[in-house]
Amino acid sequence: MTRSGEPRERRDIVASFSGVSHRYRGAVALDDVMLDIPSGVMAGIIGPDGVGKSTLLALAAGVRKIQSGDVAALGGDMRSSAHRRTCYARIAYMPQGLGRNLYPTLSVFENLDFFGRLFGQDAAERRERIDDLLRSTGLDPFPDRPAGKLSGGMKQKLSLCCALIHDPDLLVLDEPTTGVDPLSRRQFWELIERIRRRQPQMSVIAATAYMEEAKRFDWLAAMDAGRIVSTGSPEDVRSRTGEKSLEDAFVSLLPEEKRRGHRTVRIPPRETLDGPPAIEAEGLTKRFDKFTAVDHVSFRIEKGEIFGFLGSNGCGKSTTMKMLTGLLPASEGRAWLLGQPINSGDVSIRRRVGYMSQSFSLYRELTVRQNLDLHAGIFELPRESRQARIAELLEKFELTGLANSYPEGLPLGMRQRLQLAVAVLHRPEMLILDEPTSGVDPIARDRFWQYLVDLSRNESITIFLSTHFMNEAERCDRISLMHAGRVLAAGKPQALTAARGAATLEEAFIGYLQDAAGSGRNTIPEVNGSRDGIVVPATARPAADRPVDLRRLWAYARRESVEVLRDPIRLAFALLGPVLLMVAFGFGITFDVERLPYAAFDQDQSYESRELLANFEGSRYFRRMPEIAGAEQIDNRLRSGEIKLAVEVPAGFGKDLKAGRKPEVGIWLDGAIPFRAETTRGYVGGVAMGYLVERAKLHTSNANALLPADIGIRFRYNQEFRSAFATVPGVIMLMLIMIPAMMTAVGVVREKETGSIANFRSTPVTGLEFLVGKQAPYVAIAFLSFLILVAEAYVLFGVPVKGSFAALASGAFFYVLAATGFGLLISSFTRTQIAAIFATPILAMVPALNFSGMLTPVSSLDGVGRAIGLGFPSAWFQQISVGTFAKGLGFAELWQNHLALLVFAIAFIGAARFALPKQED
């Protein structure tokens, strides 16, 4: 990699790609890319959706595995894991999507604190850095607000703060301002600008869909179809194409077939139509608890009008739209859609409306075409024209090539197009679109607008949309500016701009917002000179090559604990479930057969037959049902399940017995449950024997002939033979595997689904630290659960630990270590939470319940049952649990089981580590 001949140039290059290609399931994302990105500048990557921008950034940041070609960043080969390890502390990576790498239940401060810990900062340093970052981003008034409750713009600022906490040398931002309102967007870039002034050596690489942002970058690389098509300063890139604006340049850089059909969106004047307004809202209000999201909003949208909603993130736009669609009931106020009052139960109106929500809400597990098919069906498009309509939309939204792809892997812009296609699929009379073009590239956006204009002007379709793009807002017939749940201003875009005397709509908009927010609240406070150049003490870079760093491990453990503690329902399920089950099983599981319904068929009616049957009646095992009147009843009553046992005493029984002729007694058993039948057989024999011994004593005074020896039965470990002594240790065994495994099973895969797994991939935390850190709180909870269960066993069931408590407790510790490790292993190899939740009981239930020795002793298992039993931790802990509870044993007898459990714990974690590569494939 080292080009020793060009030492000077190397210093100026922060990341370089040579011959880099990348594909996903055959689809080309990068195609032989050669690119050098200069260091110490703001470098931008621009290009249409799905051309490989994200892949390029992920490779540069080292979070994605290189497939072919060479990538160098910060002067080293990104294939080398040693170099990557040193890079984690020097690169910060912010993935695509609003707040994707944040933890929603953690507060602003806690999120930052977590990242600080990941980079090994001590408490004082973290405090100072967090204070600085919060102050300089204007987030300082809300350190305790949960990240999930922040607006989109604030989320991105917080995300940026998290990225900046360790003074990275290279900041990689993947569309950081997509979906962020103009004011927040401006603040976001100002913030980066100031940080760069402070740390001029820092390099920034950002992808963006906003050309007005790209214009201000120092250097740009334009991409198309996995290749670089132009590089240089924005001015260079623009002038090389000879276009007036960067946006136009962007278009002209694309190959001919992509540009085809692109023209500047022109909006013909709207003809006023008669009839009722398409949408009317009157004093619409929505409150969540104390918080008022929408505060007495009123508006009228005429038929065929394009009406835009503008406003900062979290101002109530989406909530208003959801109320109009009937998804949320209004707390107050009324609204009419197409002249009808809104009613969530009214299905017919829904056919006339097309809605698109802000976040992707189609099926990720269905292909693009399947999603369209499904919706075509639901909206009952005529069967014969259905495929034609779908093909038309695929064409229009340039999705034809992706028809058989799953949305999961598609770039944001492509997913948005699919959502748009679905919204317009059934040719609704009205479209309610919540940020429809967020994340969509300029060309596709224009094309979509052209389509909207056609709909509005030619088909009189009403369009109600929200947007953060000012050029889109300008195209609306009327717009409404919202802030903090209220409408600040409404009218024609030009009129609003003119009313404030602003040059552009954006300026006017920001002006309105700043007025409404009051001075300084939403703007970045101008920090005085000396504070602005915050002198941050040199970061103590953690020893990156240390295999396990306890501070990072603790960062994950701590964060996971906070999350669990914030979710008391989960905690309650985890602790209360086992307690209740022990009650149920302690009393419920018994292998005795009691109160078994039986009926007698006494054909003899002699003294002897009645004596014999009296012995059945006196037994607690049996419960007498009405006598059997005829032979045919035996079968019927057994079949109906009314009786499980029939005793038939034949005529002449008494006489035969006295004469020593060995009369027969017929016993019919219900064998449907074989275990019960066998037990019953034993009891029947015992009852008959009891009768004979009594009779022998009375009549022959020689019972020895029947039984010449005493057979002493000694039930060891449980003299009274109480079920609880056997069930309680088993229940503890069962609970301590199922619940802890389930607790961790979702852990990793959830991060994969929400996106916060990116933090694992892009920070110095190692796989082992990540896994063990996530495991630790659940080990603690499971161990607490163990202590509660032991106490319950003693208090409720009078089952004490007869043997060594230390042996039991240490065994339980190793066992929950193995159980949580098992959960993590499942979590590491599954892709979806649903699969993890599915896999855990299916894989664990049978070995823990059937083959652990709880119900059947392991010593009488053989073959596959024994193998399954011994191949899972449960059978080993069952020995410890039973040994210490019932048998009075200690380490001396049980140590092998401890050892086995420890081996399981290590093996599970090791396998989980193996199944979770640090880099994404």
Place this chain on the structure above:
Amino acid sequence: MRGSLANIYRLGVKELRSLRSDPVLVVLILWAFTFLVYSVAKGEKFEVQQASIAIVDEDQSALSRRIGAAIQLPFFREPVPIAAGGIDKAMDRGQYVFVLEIPPRFEADILAGRRPAIQVDIDATAMSQAGNGAVFLQNIVSRELRSFIQKSDEGDLLPINLVVRTKFNPNAESVWFTSVMQIINNITMLSVILSGAALIREREHGTIEHLLVMPVTPIDIMLSKIWANGLVIVVSALLSFFLIVGWLLQVPIAGSVMLFVAGAVVYQFSVTALGILLATFTTSMQQFGLLVIPVLIAMNLLSGSRTPLESMPEVLQAIMRISPSTHFIGFAQAVLYRAADLTIVWPELVAMAAIGAVFFVVTLARFRKSVTTVQ
């Protein structure tokens, strides 16, 4: 109405496609209905079968050897001779569930009519075997003693002849029982998790919200989940029933298969509704996972598929009647083993349908509220 039926169909097809797109789920369903059914049927034995036993023979007489030889398969393994001093250690380690101690001069004492004592040590923590094993051993030993003193080799010499006939499963083969019960446990486990988790996934991904702005009602959504997930599970269960239980394990089926299938469909409805109901009580997949585990374990252990229902405390019996699994297990045992017909099992069918309907209605009432409040 026609539109609604079409939607239920379409959304169901969507469920099937979702399922197919996650290979882990498909593999797990296959695993449960093949390997698990087979291994549980083959491996698990509640009855005393091949129980491990040791013998401490301090008499070494003809009689003691005769007793040792009488302890045979299938109930017991061949007794392992051990020394008296080794009993504690061997039992502590769970090597033997039973140890038979024959004292010195045992035979001589018997012949002299001095009623010597023979001792049976039983590991009472081996719940399923201890009680029955004790009875079996008593029977074996007393039979041998009787034949010995009466100097006869001809069967038992009790004054009465107990003729025991086991109906419906003459040889008390546990495979008949455990294989079918494992299928039922699989149906319960898979249906509850699959339907509940599918709802939570839709909620977490916002897709359900999207559905609710389209001409689709919550009833459509729920019914589509029920039929689609139900179809997959019922078909897998029946395949498992015919291929694994009937063909591979050679379990004869006495009763009406059609009736069993009908019962399985009703049961399926009730447990799928239960899964969705549980999902409405939770706001995240993590909560759902933790709620579902105790429910599944309770349904598995207390519904009569492992220990007979009538031996449980009456309060618990009453509680477990809320669970459709209790009724289905009763139903399945009656239909499959005792060849019961509809006139006998209809109450179970009605109970399952009624419980399912209650689950369904409660879920419906909670549906809209629960899907719009996401964590």
